[in-house]
Structures are given as C-alpha cells and as structure tokens.
Amino acid sequence: xxxxxxxxxxxxxxxxxxxxxxxxxxxxxxxxxxxxxxxxxxxxxxxxxxxxxxxxxxxxxxxxxxxxxxxxxxxxxxxxxxxxxxxxxxxxxxxxxxxxxxxxxxxxxxxxxxxxxxxxxxxxxxxxxxxxxxxxxxxxxxxxxxxxxxxxxxxxxxxxxxxxxxxxxxxxxxxxxxxxxxxxxxxxxxxxxxxxxxxxxxxxxxxxxxxxxxxxxxxxxxxxxxxxxxxxxxxxxxxxxxxxxxxxxxxxxxxxxxxxxxxxxxxxxxxxxxxxxxxxxxxxxxxxxxxxxxxxxxxxxxxxxxxxxxxxxxxxxx
Numbered sequence: 001x002x003x004x005x006x007x008x009x010x011x012x013x014x015x016x017x018x019x020x021x022x023x024x025x026x027x028x029x030x031x032x033x034x035x036x037x038x039x040x041x042x043x044x045x046x047x048x049x050x051x052x053x054x055x056x057x058x059x060x061x062x063x064x065x066x067x068x069x070x071x072x073x074x075x076x077x078x079x080x081x082x083x084x085x086x087x088x089x090x091x092x093x094x095x096x097x098x099x100x101x102x103x104x105x106x107x108x109x110x111x112x113x114x115x116x117x118x119x120x121x122x123x124x125x126x127x128x129x130x131x132x133x134x135x136x137x138x139x140x141x142x143x144x145x146x147x148x149x150x151x152x153x154x155x156x157x158x159x160x161x162x163x164x165x166x167x168x169x170x171x172x173x174x175x176x177x178x179x180x181x182x183x184x185x186x187x188x189x190x191x192x193x194x195x196x197x198x199x200x201x202x203x204x205x206x207x208x209x210x211x212x213x214x215x216x217x218x219x220x221x222x223x224x225x226x227x228x229x230x231x232x233x234x235x236x237x238x239x240x241x242x243x244x245x246x247x248x249x250x251x252x253x254x255x256x257x258x259x260x261x262x263x264x265x266x267x268x269x270x271x272x273x274x275x276x277x278x279x280x281x282x283x284x285x286x287x288x289x290x291x292x293x294x295x296x297x298x299x300x301x302x303x304x305x306x307x308x309x310x311x312x313x314x315x316x317x318x
Contacts, residue, residue, distance in 0.1 A: 014077030016166040016197035022071035046208035049218035090159035094170040100144035129157040243290030
C-alpha cells in the first residue's frame with residue numbers, strides 16, 4: 001500500500017465525532033446506556049468491548065442506521081444522517097459483499113456515485129484508492145476472482161475513496177495475512193498524519209495497541225473507560241518470588257496494589273505506578289521475607305481489557 005499525501009475531503013476543522021448520552025433499548029434490553037464518544041481531527045480511536053457490549057449499535061447510530069432513544073450525535077458538525085456529513089465519511093462494515101460479476105473499478109464507481117464525487121474526479125479517485133490499498137493492476141479483475149484478502153482490500157478502498165475526513169473501520173484486518181495487517185496499520189497512520197480521523201472497531205487488541213491514540217471500552221452498553229491509550233496501560237504488574245509466600249507477605253503486597261495471581265512462592269501484583277517497586281521490596285525485606293526475585297512485567301492492552309471487563313464475555317452481538 002502507498003502513502004497518501006493530500007488533505008482529506010470535508011476536513012474543515014469540525015469535530016469528526018461528537019456523541020453524548022447515547023441510549024438505545026431493544027425490547028427490554030438497554031444496549032446503549034449514556035454512551036459518550038468524541039473523536040478529534042487526526043485522532044485514531046479504538047472502540048473496544050466484548051461481544052454484545054454495544055459497539056455495532058454505536059457505529060450504526062453514528063451512521064444514522066439506528067434510531068436513538070436518547071442522546072445527540074454529530075459527524076463533522078452535522079447531525080447524524082445529514083447527507084452533507086455522510087458524504088465525507090468512509091465506512092467499512094465488518095460483513096460486506098460485492099456482486100461477483102463486477103470488477104473492482106465498477107464497485108468503486110458505484111460507491112463514487114453514492115458519495116457524490118463529481119464525474120470528472122471519479123477515475124482519478126478510484127485509481128488512487130486502488131493504489132493505496134495495494135490493488136493497483138487488479139482493478140479490472142472481477143470480484144469473483146479476488147481472494148478473501150483482496151476483497152478486504154477492496155472494502156478498504158471503498159472506505160477511503162475520495163479521501164474522507166472521517167473513516168469508520170469495523171474489523172478492517174480480519175481477512176488479511178500479517179503483511180496485509182501491517183500495510184493497513186501503515187495506511188491508518190498516514191491517514192492520521194494527514195488529518196483524517198479514524199474510528200477503529202476491532203477484536204484484535206494488538207492491532208489497536210499499535211495504531212490508536214485513544215481507546216473507548218464498552219461493557220454492557222456503558223463506557224467503562226475512555227482516554228489515551230498510554231493512560232490505560234500506565235500501571236505495572238510485578239512478579240514477586242519469596243522464600244515463603246505466607247499471609248504476612250500477602251498482606252504487605254496488598255498494601256501496594258492488587259494481587260492478581262499466586263502460585264507456590266510467587267505472586268503477581270498489579271501496581272498503579274512502577275515507582276512503588278523499590279518501596280515494595282524494602283517493605284518485604286524489613287518484615288523478614290527473603291526476596292528471591294521481583295520482576296516488573298509489561299501489561300498489554302489485552303491484560304488491561306480483561307481486567308476491566310472480567311471473564312463475563314458472553315453477548316448477543318449487538
């Protein structure tokens with residue numbers, strides 16, 4: 001994939017996504033409960049949550065595909081559903097299918113008409129989109145001859161067609177191999193660099209960790225965390241091995257953080273700040289415990305995610 005250099009269409013300084021107090025109930029189930037979501041220009045925000053957390057409903061509400069019970073939402077300064085805003089928003093749904101008798105250029109031509117690209121700009125925009133997603137030279141091939149990964153790239157091409165100011169991606173790397181995933185990450189970074197805002201909905205937490213500036217985590221329809229990715233993983237986990245792991249040692253460690261696991265004479269302790277490690281070591285030694293090892297561990301986004309949502313990950317896919 002190549003790097004785009006031009007400015008995004010519709011990037012007039014308006015806030016790409018401003019949503020406050022979103023509520024939606026299906027039958028007796030509250031799928032969205034006072035959800036706030038804000039994405040600024042050039043930000044890449046990861047929308048995370050277990051199945052049934054409300055991610056898909058949130059995206060559909062932003063695109064005007066779901067009628068909200070309460071709350072307000074605007075895209076690029078226009079109410080959701082306003083054609084003016086939607087023309088400047090690119091969207092890749094998780095599940096999509098194109099007629100297999102069309103070729104790649106014909107698929108993009110149809111999308112170019114839908115988003116209102118002027119006729120004299122369509123050919124150049126289509127060639128540009130194919131180049132950016134790594135399908136140069138394959139645009140005249142029928143979709144029936146595309147591999148699953150190539151179809152995923154074509155979907156990405158429809159989302160970035162015309163260089164929109166806001167791109168919403170739902171599982172954009174699900175069908176790609178490791179090289180393709182790296183290329184998508186590079187594309188997201190270059191979109192960010194030129195001022196395009198990206199809302200990324202993905203179950204691949206490693207992908208989110210590598211490209212997102214901010215994360216919003218939903219659980220059971222509510223936002224349980226929203227903020228910079230660096231703040232989410234600011235804590236540290238340490239592995240402490242002692243000559244004996246008795247109740248006194250556990251009490252000392254509990255005064256510094258939260259014990260997340262224990263086995264034999266080793267315990268894992270979650271701390272808010274790595275600066276507390278020396279004091280922890282000193283406290284254990286002063287109480288007579290033989291400290292054999294104290295190793296700070298990097299906590300991945302997956303570790304933090306599981307801590308926040310727990311092990312209750314069942315859902316209904318909304």
